Amino acid sequence: MHINPRIAFFTFGVLRAPVGDPVVQGFVDRIGDVYAAADGSAGFFDRSIRDVQTWEHSWGPVIAPGCAPDGIALTQLAMTLSLWRDLESVAAFAYHGVHREALSRREDWVETGAWPSYAAWWVDGQHRPNWGEAVERIDHLHVHGSTPTAFSFRKPFDSMGAPMRMKAPRPA
Known part of the structure; x- marks a missing residue:
């Protein structure tokens, strides 16, 4: 059981070239607006x-x-780690607005691989995840698929660990 639960959300991508290379400059140029x-x-x-x-x-x-x-060099990894109220809030941000536009260009900048591109998990409201925790969660998702430990939009879990159905995300 989590107190004042929040979603920890980790995104992961492997850029086609290290930051500084013109191949990925369009990605880099959008970072400030997306943040x-x-x-x-x-x-x-x-x-x-x-x-x-x-x-x-x-x-x-x-x-x-x-x-x-x-x-892979760290300068070739595109990763974010954030905290959200719920999974619907993350989806509303991810699939609308400036992030949606950047996501539509993902193949221009990011390699396709067998790894997950994100992992979500519930944390207590006062907990701030760190990068070690984030990589443990995405590696868990990669090996085991969606579980209460780490999950995706397609097979989410609630803060009690039960499978849930997401509500349709609405733009922020």
Whole structure:
């Protein structure tokens, strides 16, 4: 049972080239607008903030998931870690507005692989996840599929660990 439950949400992608390469510049150019849209979304609480000069994040050192391709540079990983009120809030942000436009161009910038592109899980309202926790969750999803430990929009669980049905997301 979670107290004041929130959704922790981790996104993961492998860029077609390291940051700084023109191949992925369109992705990089959208980061600020996408972050600003998330920050202003209904149901959004907080996120790990990246220092674009050092590539460090505010919620601890970034770690590559075990399901990432071997030998990949951290500057080729596109990852976010955030907290939301519920899964519908995340979906409303992800599939509408500026993020939807960026998502529609995903194949231009991000490799396709067997790994999940995101993982969601419930946390207590005062808990702030770190990158180690996030990679454990996405690796769990990669190996076991959706479970209460880590799940997807297609097979979500409620904060008590029971399978649930999402409501249709509405734009923020």
